[in-house]
Amino acid sequence: MTNRAYVIAGSEATGGAGIQADLKAFQELGVYGMGTITCIVSFDPKNDWGHRFVPIAPDVIADQIEAATSCHDLDVVKLGMLGTPDTIDVVAEGLRRQPWRHVVLDPVLICKGQEPGAALDTDKALTAQILPLATVITPNHFEARTLAGMESIETVDDLVEAARRIHALGPRHVVVKGGVELPGPDAVDVYFDGEEATVLSAPKIGDARVSGAGCTFAAAITAELAKGGDVGRAVDVAKAMVREGIDQRVTTHAPFASVTTATPGS
Ligand SMILES: Nc1ncnc2c1ncn2[C@@H]1O[C@H](COP(=O)(O)OP(=O)(O)O)[C@@H](O)[C@H]1O
Ligand SMILES: Cc1ncc(COP(=O)(O)O)c(C=O)c1O
Incomplete structure (x- = not known):
């Protein structure tokens, strides 16, 4: 155990999502966090917060990974937005x-607010190269449908079915996030450890999609x-922390505020 974690993900300048x-x-x-940037996403406030996406050159990503892993004793890594099949190759x-x-x-x-048609063309490369390396995967509703090859996910049973299908692709632990996408008063996720499916439920705070929650x-x-916890406990801590962060964000009405409990300016 090192109390250090490494993240390979995209940059999102408002501080709400991404690395x-x-x-x-x-x-x-x-x-203690270390990070390698794979791509830059900028939101355009003058153009309905439209998204611009710029990938970082694969050799620059490779250099960053080499630097971080040579400099520190690391055994836990998080992967966020990778962005292109070339990036996926180099990260894998x-x-x-x-x-x-x-x-x-x-x-x-895709980012929240983007149409599914704008999905980065990465699901096949992720499935082939990264899913077999993943010990934990956390797809949202859209990602779960895409990776599991399901036309719709409308019930908790569908979440469980998606988790089982994604588990068969390689990851040892799967958390399918229903979030605000399933009807009802609760934000429901399903955690599947390969044997048992556990339903995680907490009251929804509003029904808007919150940037940075995932x-x-x-x-x-x-x-x-990284601190040595087991996956089930880690998922419980994450669920509670995100809910608290969304609660603060919603009550402060901060646009694109991080859902960590450190609010902007504090
Ligand atoms: N409005 C909400 N109220 C409470 N929990 C939420 C809300 N929206 C999302 N969550 C929870 O936040 C976590 C991230 O989910 P989600 O927003 O669906 O991920 P992503 O950002 O990948 O789309 C999940 O645990 C989900 O259930
Ligand atoms: C760089 C980057 N990574 C990841 C995401 C996904 O964020 P979320 O947690 O809202 O799913 C976004 C969305 O804006 C992003 O810009």
């Missing part, structure tokens, strides 16, 4: 060079694993 949110979540949970190659106790994958395909959720799981 900025990940590092804040690590810090908040007492874990970098990860295969050393053993990892945990590889936590948030299989980001990043923070997977980052919190990663931090708890």
